[in-house]
Amino acid sequence: MNFPTLYNARMIPRLSFFFLPLLAFALPNAALAEPSEVFTRTLDNGLKVLVQPDTRAPVAVQQLWYGVGAAHEPPGQTGISHVLEHMMFRGTERFPGESFSHTISSLGGRDNAFTGRDYTAYYQILGHDQLAIAMEMEADRMQNLLLAEADLQKELEVVKEERRLRTEDRPEASAFEQLQATAFHNHPYGQPVIGWMSDISQIDQKQLRDWHRRWYAPNNANLVVVGDVDPEQIFEMAEEHFGAIPRHEVTPAPRRQEPVQKGTRNVSLHIPAQTEYLLIGYKTPVMAQLPQEQRWEAYALSMLTSILDGGNASRLPKRLVRDRKIAASASASYSLYSALNSLLVLDATPSPGHTAEEMEQALLAEIAELQAQPVSETELQRARAQVIAHMVYAQDSLRHRAYMIGMLETNGLGWEVEQQLVAGYQAVTAAQVQEVAQRYLTDYARTTVTVHPLNVAKVPPAP
Amino acid sequence: MNFPTLYNARMIPRLSFFFLPLLAFALPNAALAEPSEVFTRTLDNGLKVLVQPDTRAPVAVQQLWYGVGAAHEPPGQTGISHVLEHMMFRGTERFPGESFSHTISSLGGRDNAFTGRDYTAYYQILGHDQLAIAMEMEADRMQNLLLAEADLQKELEVVKEERRLRTEDRPEASAFEQLQATAFHNHPYGQPVIGWMSDISQIDQKQLRDWHRRWYAPNNANLVVVGDVDPEQIFEMAEEHFGAIPRHEVTPAPRRQEPVQKGTRNVSLHIPAQTEYLLIGYKTPVMAQLPQEQRWEAYALSMLTSILDGGNASRLPKRLVRDRKIAASASASYSLYSALNSLLVLDATPSPGHTAEEMEQALLAEIAELQAQPVSETELQRARAQVIAHMVYAQDSLRHRAYMIGMLETNGLGWEVEQQLVAGYQAVTAAQVQEVAQRYLTDYARTTVTVHPLNVAKVPPAP
Numbered sequence: 001m002n003f004p005t006l007y008n009a010r011m012i013p014r015l016s017f018f019f020l021p022l023l024a025f026a027l028p029n030a031a032l033a034e035p036s037e038v039f040t041r042t043l044d045n046g047l048k049v050l051v052q053p054d055t056r057a058p059v060a061v062q063q064l065w066y067g068v069g070a071a072h073e074p075p076g077q078t079g080i081s082h083v084l085e086h087m088m089f090r091g092t093e094r095f096p097g098e099s100f101s102h103t104i105s106s107l108g109g110r111d112n113a114f115t116g117r118d119y120t121a122y123y124q125i126l127g128h129d130q131l132a133i134a135m136e137m138e139a140d141r142m143q144n145l146l147l148a149e150a151d152l153q154k155e156l157e158v159v160k161e162e163r164r165l166r167t168e169d170r171p172e173a174s175a176f177e178q179l180q181a182t183a184f185h186n187h188p189y190g191q192p193v194i195g196w197m198s199d200i201s202q203i204d205q206k207q208l209r210d211w212h213r214r215w216y217a218p219n220n221a222n223l224v225v226v227g228d229v230d231p232e233q234i235f236e237m238a239e240e241h242f243g244a245i246p247r248h249e250v251t252p253a254p255r256r257q258e259p260v261q262k263g264t265r266n267v268s269l270h271i272p273a274q275t276e277y278l279l280i281g282y283k284t285p286v287m288a289q290l291p292q293e294q295r296w297e298a299y300a301l302s303m304l305t306s307i308l309d310g311g312n313a314s315r316l317p318k319r320l321v322r323d324r325k326i327a328a329s330a331s332a333s334y335s336l337y338s339a340l341n342s343l344l345v346l347d348a349t350p351s352p353g354h355t356a357e358e359m360e361q362a363l364l365a366e367i368a369e370l371q372a373q374p375v376s377e378t379e380l381q382r383a384r385a386q387v388i389a390h391m392v393y394a395q396d397s398l399r400h401r402a403y404m405i406g407m408l409e410t411n412g413l414g415w416e417v418e419q420q421l422v423a424g425y426q427a428v429t430a431a432q433v434q435e436v437a438q439r440y441l442t443d444y445a446r447t448t449v450t451v452h453p454l455n456v457a458k459v460p461p462a463p
Numbered sequence: 464m465n466f467p468t469l470y471n472a473r474m475i476p477r478l479s480f481f482f483l484p485l486l487a488f489a490l491p492n493a494a495l496a497e498p499s500e501v502f503t504r505t506l507d508n509g510l511k512v513l514v515q516p517d518t519r520a521p522v523a524v525q526q527l528w529y530g531v532g533a534a535h536e537p538p539g540q541t542g543i544s545h546v547l548e549h550m551m552f553r554g555t556e557r558f559p560g561e562s563f564s565h566t567i568s569s570l571g572g573r574d575n576a577f578t579g580r581d582y583t584a585y586y587q588i589l590g591h592d593q594l595a596i597a598m599e600m601e602a603d604r605m606q607n608l609l610l611a612e613a614d615l616q617k618e619l620e621v622v623k624e625e626r627r628l629r630t631e632d633r634p635e636a637s638a639f640e641q642l643q644a645t646a647f648h649n650h651p652y653g654q655p656v657i658g659w660m661s662d663i664s665q666i667d668q669k670q671l672r673d674w675h676r677r678w679y680a681p682n683n684a685n686l687v688v689v690g691d692v693d694p695e696q697i698f699e700m701a702e703e704h705f706g707a708i709p710r711h712e713v714t715p716a717p718r719r720q721e722p723v724q725k726g727t728r729n730v731s732l733h734i735p736a737q738t739e740y741l742l743i744g745y746k747t748p749v750m751a752q753l754p755q756e757q758r759w760e761a762y763a764l765s766m767l768t769s770i771l772d773g774g775n776a777s778r779l780p781k782r783l784v785r786d787r788k789i790a791a792s793a794s795a796s797y798s799l800y801s802a803l804n805s806l807l808v809l810d811a812t813p814s815p816g817h818t819a820e821e822m823e824q825a826l827l828a829e830i831a832e833l834q835a836q837p838v839s840e841t842e843l844q845r846a847r848a849q850v851i852a853h854m855v856y857a858q859d860s861l862r863h864r865a866y867m868i869g870m871l872e873t874n875g876l877g878w879e880v881e882q883q884l885v886a887g888y889q890a891v892t893a894a895q896v897q898e899v900a901q902r903y904l905t906d907y908a909r910t911t912v913t914v915h916p917l918n919v920a921k922v923p924p925a926p
Binding site for chain 2: 074075076078106178181185186188189196197198199202243253254255256257259261262264265266267268269270271297442443452
């Protein structure tokens with residue numbers, strides 16, 4: 001299941017490179033090859049430039065990552081990072097209206113952007129000799145965004161419609177929003193990335209201008225270029241276009257620490273839907289929040305997720321969907337790379353004649369089994385191969401490689417972590433998978449949302 | 464059950480005047496007498512002064528109310544209003560250390576303060592000719608608070624201990640905190656008044672200074688004096704002491720609108736406790752948020768609460784505690800006067816041999832009965848008499864009268880509302896009680912917290 005934690009300006013559903021088809025056991029040698037080198041330089045104003053050359057085709061990807069996303073938003077302004085991302089396509093004085101995107105597409109390139117919990121990122125895919133114009137325009141809108149009132153009113157309507165289509169009309173997305181809002185009491189991941197509808201409605205020009213000024217500083221950004229380019233040339237070009245933008249102090253968002261959860265939380269959600277649906281979330285640590293000596297836990301949680309839901313042979317699709325036929329679909333996901341501690345999420349849609357209640361029993365039985373018995377070496381190897389193959393094949397996409405560099409850097413992990421991932425996964429043992437299952441996937445740390453289809457809207461008005 | 468939504472600097476449990484013993488049917492004529500007049504004047508700097516003369520004894524109560532409380536707090540700074548309240552007793556240059564309270568007590572007076580969701584208030588009870596010094600000191604600490612680092616470190620420890628004693632070591636209070644945090648997803652009442660422990664720990668001097676500067680403005684305050692005083696003299700005295708304090712713009716807290724709840728939320732809480740315990744909260748509107756023509760709903764919800772839990776003859780104590788003997792205690796409460804929409808709360812502790820599960824069934828059966836059948840005229844009269852008698856007897860306390868004036872004024876209702884309360888309650892019909900039960904006490908709007916006693920602390924560490 002794709003949960004909506006990423007939003008982008010043109011409503012392309014979640015970045016498709018996450019879902020490349022994978023070959024399970026046919027692990028190529030490339031898996032163990034050294035990843036290409038990343039060259040970095042930090043400009044005087046704090047902008048970090050990261051370049052990974054790849055000469056296979058005469059193209060390049062530029063991504064500009066800002067360290068601001070939904071998790072930085074204050075209450076009453078949820079969704080503002082994403083609205084600002086939309087407004088970034090509404091022009092500056094020099095490049096008015098939609099001339100940014102028109103310029104890129106007139107060069108045969110593509111551009112877009114996405115907003116997540118921890119970041120907002122803008123990207124262009126271009127011929128390798130056309131980066132200068134992309135940099136010029138990015139540097140321009142980092143400083144000189146117009147944010148015209150008339151454009152804002154239009155974009156707010158677009159975003160509200162996006163929320164209706166992608167959250168309110170999608171039972172799984174509504175359930176996911178409830179899951180996070182209920183699991184987190186003092187943690188910004190409780191806030192939806194798209195924002196609460198009432199907050200979106202009240203975002204104004206001044207707030208957006210303040211948000212842009214506060215966060216869109218060169219010292220709060222990472223510029224990533226991957227492709228057929230020369231790092232030195234890129235550094236010079238970055239200096240030329242971004243070098244004159246002044247650094248300014250970025251006040252961090254307030255730290256919020258989630259209180260320890262002390263028991264299961266269950267939410268019923270009566271909304272229009274075709275079938276029942278079940279979501280379970282467990283509070284789990286992520287790599288960026290674990291001390292170095294405990295980072296194996298994050299790898300083990302990833303492997304556990306892959307054992308449940310990594311390819312057709314994994315437990316959830318095999319057991320619940322194909323063998324027992326009680327579920328139409330069942331999946332698991334875990335946010336290894338999040339900046340803040342997050343949820344390991346299981347979900348299942350019952351097949352006709354079956355219920356969400358059965359899904360809950362089946363999923364909890366899977367967790368209980370992971371806690372009671374170590375997984376077999378065969379299964380572990382298959383899961384490991386899945387995870388690593390996924391990573392390796394994804395390397396084929398320039399955009400994905402830029403994404404990994406930018407995301408790891410922006411989330412505080414550092415791009416170098418990518419080079420440790422294969423070793424991290426390979427080191428996970430069956431005992432470790434069992435240990436994290438016992439430690440984190442407990443009833444104390446669990447939140448469950450059940451969707452009950454409502455055919456007639458009989459929800460009472462809000463008080 | 465007293466839920467901790469009010470905190471004061473010296474940890475006196477919730478203001479005792481709420482719990483005066485009441486005579487159910489012996490409604491005195493005073494109930495229908497005109498309440499004493501309130502004289503008001505607004506100084507040029509925006510400070511509103513409200514005076515209610517009462518010559519029965521040569522004493523006076525002064526209360527200074529600021530329009531800031533837990534509901535105004537940003538995430539990461541929950542509890543800051545209450546910490547500031549504590550620091551207000553730590554001195555200024557002119558009245559250093561604890562000389563404020565020492566001065567008041569050397570005059571035979573008493574002083575304290577309390578912090579709620581919607582306000583922070585300071586009060587003194589003094590001889591009627593000693594108000595000048597109280598005003599002088601209040602005006603001084605409105606502007607010149609020291610907020611010394613050493614004092615802050617001490618007070619933070621005091622407040623953390625207060626949180627341990629009053630929330631973490633009290634299962635009912637922990638459950639209430641969970642109830643609010645789970646019921647509200649985008650509403651400041653989800654935040655505890657005392658603050659999350661991790662937030663309290665990180666409150667610093669600069670934040671407190673900013674909080675004090677931002678909110679402690681004369682134009683964000685109401686000064687209430689009740690007692691044997693002459694209104695004109697009080698206005699002059701207020702002008703003398705507060706008149707020179709400059710008005711300044713107070714940026715309001717962001718508005719947050721709670722999304723419509725679409726199904727029951729159930730929380731299990733495994734904590735050290737003697738017995739199981741059950742809390743149910745329904746999202747309900749409050750008077751301040753209802754349009755004038757719908758305010759009867761708030762009165763009807765109050766009457767409904769009194770029918771369930773207003774004196775020994777009311778339904779919960781009679782049926783659950785005395786007749787069926789399944790509950791050791793059972794109660795109901797509703798926040799008629801809150802600034803923002805809140806919860807109507809039911810709770811019950813099972814008697815030995817009974818369970819929280821039975822409490823839930825019994826309480827839900829009570830709600831179902833209120834929805835299915837109108838209450839009898841006799842019951843309605845008894846509940847009305849309870850509510851009105853409560854109000855009338857409470858009038859006997861100067862402090863309570865000042866409290867009602869200050870609270871109604873600060874919460875946006877206006878002190879005049881008090882004079883309409885009796886008529887409001889008297890107008891409620893059995894059909895209206897049934898109507899609000901049907902409209903608001905639904906499964907869609909319900910959140911339940913169940914405490915399961917945990918004898919050994921086996922909660923896993925936080926991720």
